[in-house]
Amino acid sequence: MSTTPKIAIIGAGPAGLTLGAILQKHNISFTIYDSDSSPNERNQGGTLDLHPRGGQAALVEAGLWKEFTKYARPESDVLKIVKNDGEVLWDGNTTDKREVPEEEKFANRPEIDRSALKEILLGAVKPESIRWGKHLKEAIAGQSGKYDLHFADGSIDKDFDLLVGADGAWSKIRKLLSDTLPTYSGISLIECWTYDVVKENPWMAEYAGAGSCYSFGEGRTIQIQRIGDGSVRTYACLRKPESFLKDCGIDWTNPGPAKEQYVKEYFDDCGADLKRMILESKDKLVPRTLYQLPVGFSWESRPGVTLIGDAAHLMTPFGGVGVNAAMMDSLSLAQEVVKFVERGEGKSLAEVVKQYEVDMFPRGEMFAKKTMDNMQKHFSAGGSEHLAGRLIAHYRKPASTS
Numbered sequence: 023m024s025t026t027p028k029i030a031i032i033g034a035g036p037a038g039l040t041l042g043a044i045l046q047k048h049n050i051s052f053t054i055y056d057s058d059s060s061p062n063e064r065n066q067g068g069t070l071d072l073h074p075r076g077g078q079a080a081l082v083e084a085g086l087w088k089e090f091t092k093y094a095r096p097e098s099d100v101l102k103i104v105k106n107d108g109e110v111l112w113d114g115n116t117t118d119k120r121e122v123p124e125e126e127k128f129a130n131r132p133e134i135d136r137s138a139l140k141e142i143l144l145g146a147v148k149p150e151s152i153r154w155g156k157h158l159k160e161a162i163a164g165q166s167g168k169y170d171l172h173f174a175d176g177s178i179d180k181d182f183d184l185l186v187g188a189d190g191a192w193s194k195i196r197k198l199l200s201d202t203l204p205t206y207s208g209i210s211l212i213e214c215w216t217y218d219v220v221k222e223n224p225w226m227a228e229y230a231g232a233g234s235c236y237s238f239g240e241g242r243t244i245q246i247q248r249i250g251d252g253s254v255r256t257y258a259c260l261r262k263p264e265s266f267l268k269d270c271g272i273d274w275t276n277p278g279p280a281k282e283q284y285v286k287e288y289f290d291d292c293g294a295d296l297k298r299m300i301l302e303s304k305d306k307l308v309p310r311t312l313y314q315l316p317v318g319f320s321w322e323s324r325p326g327v328t329l330i331g332d333a334a335h336l337m338t339p340f341g342g343v344g345v346n347a348a349m350m351d352s353l354s355l356a357q358e359v360v361k362f363v364e365r366g367e368g369k370s371l372a373e374v375v376k377q378y379e380v381d382m383f384p385r386g387e388m389f390a391k392k393t394m395d396n397m398q399k400h401f402s403a404g405g406s407e408h409l410a411g412r413l414i415a416h417y418r419k420p421a422s423t424s
């Protein structure tokens with residue numbers, strides 16, 4: 023049996039917390055550091071679909087399957103596809119609606135609110151293992167292959183054997199492994215929220231349906247998501263230069279007129295219902311530019327340091343796979359660390375890190391390629407027709423006679 027390495031995980035997002043939850047199940051100690059001052063500092067927003075062999079598998083390994091089934095929303099695993107002009111091509115809320123047997127409820131991609139996922143994971147990590155309000159400025163290689171963490175508050179935590187960068191897009195840990203930085207993906211968007219949609223605007227709830235509603239077209243998309251907390255998010259996305267949101271002349275601090283100008287200039291010829299979903303989202307407006315790491319990003323393995331989740335393979339949301347890729351990393355790294363600590367198996371910690379990376383690089387590349395491919399299709403003329411065609415072929419295929 024080998025001795026337990028001193029482990030630091032930077033970032034309490036889905037990747038860092040999943041890793042922590044699995045390590046804790048095996049009584050392996052670690053410390054998670056996060057910039058946020060508390061778990062509730064930011065509205066976690068959004069909904070995520072967890073795949074059986076992705077996020078779901080990691081939750082099973084963390085002993086959290088039962089918790090997951092309490093909060094997951096299999097009923098939201100439904101799509102509506104609309105052309106930019108408003109024509110509805112596919113509506114899973116009404117088309118071929120079938121009762122899903124209890125045992126198949128989680129067989130596909132049930133949605134879970136990001137905030138609920140965080141709650142579940144936090145419940146599986148001892149509060150004393152997480153240090154909130156610790157913004158990492160720099161990690162520095164110290165004596166005898168160990169690492170020191172330098173925080174923005176001036177404190178330094180020393181002598182870690184294993185640093186795991188789960189610190190997202192702009193990872194500070196990545197600098198120990200590579201000079202590569204994320205680059206602009208070509209897509210900018212506004213995210214429009216309505217909190218209590220059934221009460222505030224029942225029409226929007228009806229139009230969005232129970233799950234997601236997508237409208238794809240040349241150079242622009244509208245994506246609408248129902249969230250388990252009763253809210254709706256509408257994302258109105260454009261293929262534009264990186265500085266577009268700053269330079270387009272729209273005053274984002276004044277949400278009502280900003281949305282009107284944005285819709286008039288870039289979505290005016292879209293269907294009236296799609297435009298209403300943007301204009302009538304009254305509660306919050308968030309402009310965003312999307313970044314990504316190169317497809318197939320990798321680095322030369324360095325003993326004692328590695329990356330999981332967005333820090334390792336940041337991609338745009340258009341593949342709907344980022345969180346699954348992140349949680350698969352956590353699962354696979356946790357399994358290597360557990361083998362090392364519990365059984366030793368003659369491996370060094372450097373080999374543990376390398377083995378994890380050998381498995382992760384092709385997986386990250388596969389997810390990044392899928393995302394890039396989806397992004398190209400969604401932002402093309404005929405993007406809605408393409409996805410609707412696939413759904414129709416899938417759901418209407420004749421039952422097997424064998």
Ligand SMILES: Cc1cc2nc3c(=O)[nH]c(=O)nc-3n(C[C@H](O)[C@H](O)[C@H](O)COP(=O)(O)OP(=O)(O)OC[C@H]3O[C@@H](n4cnc5c(N)ncnc54)[C@H](O)[C@@H]3O)c2cc1C
Nearest residue numbers: 033035036037056057158189190331332339342343344345
């Ligand atoms: C608009 C949008 C919609 C999305 N929709 C989906 C979807 O539908 N499905 C899907 O699978 N994925 C989706 N994604 C992607 C998904 O959110 C990410 O892949 C996932 O959150 C990655 O998890 P992570 O833990 O690696 O990183 P993050 O969630 O980014 O967490 C990183 C954590 O590190 C902390 N941190 C960062 N820097 C430091 C520092 N210097 N010091 C200390 N702490 C630090 C942060 O506070 C944060 O808690 C979406 C992303 C966006 C932007």
